[in-house]
Amino acid sequence: MSREKELKEEVEAARGKLREEIKAKEREADERLDTLLSPKKMEFCPQCGRKINSRSEWGGRCLHEGCEAMVCIECWASEEKRFCGKHSGDFVRREEPTEDEVKSLTLNYMEFIEQRMKKHGLDWTPEGFIRKSKTGTRKKKYRDFEMVVYEKHLFSKRPRLGIIVKPVSPSAEADANEIIENVGEGMHAVIVFVGSAGSITTRLRKFAEEFSNKKVSLFMADMEGGNVHFNRREKITEKYSYWFDPTKTPLKFADILKTFSESVAGRRIVSVKDFAGGMGLGKDEAASILRKSGLLEEVKGADSYILKE
Numbered sequence: 001m002s003r004e005k006e007l008k009e010e011v012e013a014a015r016g017k018l019r020e021e022i023k024a025k026e027r028e029a030d031e032r033l034d035t036l037l038s039p040k041k042m043e044f045c046p047q048c049g050r051k052i053n054s055r056s057e058w059g060g061r062c063l064h065e066g067c068e069a070m071v072c073i074e075c076w077a078s079e080e081k082r083f084c085g086k087h088s089g090d091f092v093r094r095e096e097p098t099e100d101e102v103k104s105l106t107l108n109y110m111e112f113i114e115q116r117m118k119k120h121g122l123d124w125t126p127e128g129f130i131r132k133s134k135t136g137t138r139k140k141k142y143r144d145f146e147m148v149v150y151e152k153h154l155f156s157k158r159p160r161l162g163i164i165v166k167p168v169s170p171s172a173e174a175d176a177n178e179i180i181e182n183v184g185e186g187m188h189a190v191i192v193f194v195g196s197a198g199s200i201t202t203r204l205r206k207f208a209e210e211f212s213n214k215k216v217s218l219f220m221a222d223m224e225g226g227n228v229h230f231n232r233r234e235k236i237t238e239k240y241s242y243w244f245d246p247t248k249t250p251l252k253f254a255d256i257l258k259t260f261s262e263s264v265a266g267r268r269i270v271s272v273k274d275f276a277g278g279m280g281l282g283k284d285e286a287a288s289i290l291r292k293s294g295l296l297e298e299v300k301g302a303d304s305y306i307l308k309e
Contacts, residue, residue, distance in 0.1 A: 007265070008302040014264045015271075045072035046084035064090050097198045097224075103142060105223040106167040106194040110145050112246060113165060113192070122149050122243060124253040125160045125188045126214070126236045126279075128289035133160075143167060161188050168195030168220065172204055180216055188236075189216045192244055196224035205229050219244050235280030254295055257307055268307035270296060 044051055046069045052058065059076020062069040064087035075081035080091045097105075117135040124130060132152040139146040149161035164179055166172075172193050183189045193204075200220050208220040208229040217237040220229040221244070228245040230237050242251040251259070260275045261268040276286035287303075290296055296305035 004300050004302070007299055008304075010264045011262070011269050011271075011299070011302055011304055014262050014269075018262060045070075045075060046086070047071050047075040047081050047088070050074070062087055097196045102167045102195055102199055105196060106165065107142060109192070109194045109221060109223055110140070110142075110165050113163065113244065114140075114147065116243065116250065117147060117149075117163070120243075120250045120252065122161065122250070122252075124256070125149070126281075127160075127186070127188075129253040129293040129295060130160060131294060159184065159187060161190065163190045163192075165192045165194060168193040168199050168204065170201075170204075172220075173207055176211070176216070176218060180213060183215045187215070190219070190240055190244060191216060192219045192221055194221045194223055197222050197227070198224075200229065221245075235278060239279070253293065254307075257293075257295060261307055269299070269304050270307055271304045273303070 046062070050072055052072060057073055058070045059073035060071060060082065061067065062071055062084040063082045064084070067084060067087060069084035069086075071082055071084065081088075083090050114137055121133060122135060123133045130149070130151045134150045134152050134157065135147060136150065137147050143166060145165040147163040148159050149163070150157040151160050162183070166175060169175070175193075176191055179189060179191055193200075193208075200222050204220060208218055209231055211218045211231050212234055217234070217240045218230060219237075219241070222228070223246075226247060228241060228247075230241055232238055239251060239256060242248040256279075257270050257275070258268060260278050261270045263269075270290065272283055272287045272290060275281070275290060276283045279286065281289070290305050291298065295308055297308060298305055
């Protein structure tokens with residue numbers, strides 16, 4: 001039996017075991033959640049009194065510290081209703097921030113993202129790994145901040161990723177559309193609108209959480225509350241959130257590969273299927289990115305790659 005065939009069988013066996021373990025844990029979690037949300041314990045929303053028929057109708061726990069009461073999903077959609085009836089008076093409406101406050105938050109974020117990019121060196125785009133990347137600040141003014149990640153060649157450099165930071169404003173949708181129109185061929189853009197909970201309205205938050213464009217990743221950063229809003233269904237944007245959310249640690253391309261890998265016989269194995277699904281890519285596109293990265297060795301006949309140490 002060839003080494004390649006043995007390795008392939010080990011990979012498949014490990015996958016099967018992992019799938020069973022995941023299913024068992026999911027069943028266990030479902031049972032615990034069913035017990036917690038049993039109709040015997042709680043049938044009605046403590047905020048609006050609506051009868052709840054299934055656990056999918058719960059939105060979250062009352063925001064009062066230490067309170068275990070669950071609030072229905074309809075009430076949870078409104079910030080002022082994210083409390084049970086007993087603690088409804090806890091809600092404090094946030095005041096609209098001043099222009100100076102938004103400016104201060106934006107300038108601080110600009111400094112943060114510039115230092116983060118220089119320290120860690122972002123080395124990937126949706127098209128794959130950048131072997132020699134360099135990040136430069138093209139514009140550094142309030143309302144006009146832009147960084148570019150380049151792919152370095154012997155006598156030239158090619159722009160691959162544009163990073164635009166702007167203060168949030170009621171015209172954020174129009175600002176985003178204008179940026180999208182100017183995204184160059186082969187480029188991906190990241191747009192970050194910076195503000196606070198008071199300036200990021202429900203409309204703007206919804207815009208960010210539903211935004212979908214293959215050429216652009218968009219974020220609304222509440223720098224007072226520590227919340228970064230984006231479309232979590234967009235796989236590429238979700239991976240970029242590790243760079244643009246101050247509460248997260250940046251993921252370089254090798255780190256991303258590790259998140260999709262399985263340990264087999266002391267080696268990290270990355271399958272094309274898992275990488276494609278996790279990044280929202282087609283199988284052929286994913287295979288091409290993995291093959292060209294230079295960080296992996298192909299396992300012949302297994303549609304998988306070994307991550308180089």
